[in-house]
Amino acid sequence: MHIANISLFRVQGLLRMFDRNVAVINNSRCSYKLYSVVGVFLVSIFVTFTIIYNCFKSSTLLYTFNENDVALYAPYLPSPKLKVNTNDVYAVMFDAGSTGSRIHVLHFVEDQTANSHLRLVASVFEQVKPGLSSFAENATESLDGLKYLLAIALDTVPKNKWEDTMIALKATAGLRLLPSTQAQALLDEAYHLFLSSPFRVRQQDVSIMDGISEGMFLWFTVNFLRGTFFDDSSSPVGSIDLGGGSCQVAFVPQNQDTILSSPKGHIEDINIFGKKIKLYVHSYLGLGLQSARLAMMGGKETKDETENLFHALSSPCLPLHHEEEWAFGGVEYTARGAEPTRRRYEECYHIAQDVLGYQVHQPIELQDQIVYAFSYVVDKIEESGFLGKNPEIDEPQQIKVQDIDLIAQRVLRHGFGYHDNSVLVLQKKIEDIEVSWALGAAVHLLRGDDISSSVEEMPSG
Numbered sequence: 001m002h003i004a005n006i007s008l009f010r011v012q013g014l015l016r017m018f019d020r021n022v023a024v025i026n027n028s029r030c031s032y033k034l035y036s037v038v039g040v041f042l043v044s045i046f047v048t049f050t051i052i053y054n055c056f057k058s059s060t061l062l063y064t065f066n067e068n069d070v071a072l073y074a075p076y077l078p079s080p081k082l083k084v085n086t087n088d089v090y091a092v093m094f095d096a097g098s099t100g101s102r103i104h105v106l107h108f109v110e111d112q113t114a115n116s117h118l119r120l121v122a123s124v125f126e127q128v129k130p131g132l133s134s135f136a137e138n139a140t141e142s143l144d145g146l147k148y149l150l151a152i153a154l155d156t157v158p159k160n161k162w163e164d165t166m167i168a169l170k171a172t173a174g175l176r177l178l179p180s181t182q183a184q185a186l187l188d189e190a191y192h193l194f195l196s197s198p199f200r201v202r203q204q205d206v207s208i209m210d211g212i213s214e215g216m217f218l219w220f221t222v223n224f225l226r227g228t229f230f231d232d233s234s235s236p237v238g239s240i241d242l243g244g245g246s247c248q249v250a251f252v253p254q255n256q257d258t259i260l261s262s263p264k265g266h267i268e269d270i271n272i273f274g275k276k277i278k279l280y281v282h283s284y285l286g287l288g289l290q291s292a293r294l295a296m297m298g299g300k301e302t303k304d305e306t307e308n309l310f311h312a313l314s315s316p317c318l319p320l321h322h323e324e325e326w327a328f329g330g331v332e333y334t335a336r337g338a339e340p341t342r343r344r345y346e347e348c349y350h351i352a353q354d355v356l357g358y359q360v361h362q363p364i365e366l367q368d369q370i371v372y373a374f375s376y377v378v379d380k381i382e383e384s385g386f387l388g389k390n391p392e393i394d395e396p397q398q399i400k401v402q403d404i405d406l407i408a409q410r411v412l413r414h415g416f417g418y419h420d421n422s423v424l425v426l427q428k429k430i431e432d433i434e435v436s437w438a439l440g441a442a443v444h445l446l447r448g449d450d451i452s453s454s455v456e457e458m459p460s461g
């Protein structure tokens, strides 16, 4: 949701710029003449350019990826003027989420003075909707969106860096929920598209990512952008990420009790730029906003298509005569209201608690940590209007748990044991970079040794 806002802002910015230019031209007293001169000038430039382009086309296009695609989308592409020098390293990371596919084209500089640490200098972000899982029936149709995003990568990465640039696609909850043959068909299409591009791709890098890696990479991104890892005086912050299909939490426990009392598999020994860290990281599959909603309506996420034939849901959480279509994970549902046996709010509240209740381990220490919240936590808080008139969150905002809208509040209080005066930090961009697990995954792609753990990635097959 917030991503759409940001795109909208970019569009509004462009429109404002356009308005200004028009205003300047209107001010001119001989505007008609000016138009003609400018028109003739533009036409001649275009003709010259076309001739030159056609002469050089065959020699300059190194890749078999359909050249018309780039030309077709060229007017919409961002063209950041990035300086090229020999220490520049690029990485192209696709985030195939349940609601959309996003591209992050990341531009790092290797800092030779500090043990070749990577420093992020720029990031280009774009997304298409819907997500890959919507093309489960015909994987070929997913290519249009991916090609559009790939064209952005080709436009952003300087041509002399194409062959050295690694490209990867990591799919999250949306694809995890599909039958594996369908998920694999979608991954195969993406892999073959990448093979036809001039970038470097390995088959294992086009795969489904498990929730723990997702949580760990997001946590890495926040702290990387805050500079925590290169500054001994600051300690890492935690992260909570409420996605569509799962919810991730990650933080560095300061308290030995947290480490000892955590359930098996919640503590990872990770290596960050040569430092060993114990990270509490867990992914609650099925407690994403959409999948939890499905569970609350009595639906089950299933990989077996025969099991969910009617896709009819009913819930006392919806008004009695309400009926609506709802799509999630490639399945269409019809949701109806049902008669509650007690007050509707109470009944619904108990259902929510049941869904959460026995699934969530509460790490007590979490509420004493500085924690950054992302995705639907932020969207829900924004929707509720508590942030006032500052729709784009670039500066960190602090919010008390008691201010948060019902669903997110229940998750935080009953899920993670937050109390009314606990504080969360909301910040979508740090140093003007969109905070996403994609950055952490890209560093892992480039420098496996600088961010690694005992986490095994799920096989793509």
Ligand SMILES: *[C@@H]1O[C@H](CO)[C@@H](O)[C@H](O)[C@H]1NC(C)=O
Binding pocket: 138, 140, 141
């Ligand atoms: C899948 O979509 C493509 C592109 O729209 C089409 O050419 C092809 O026939 C479709 N395949 C099937 C099996 O429907």
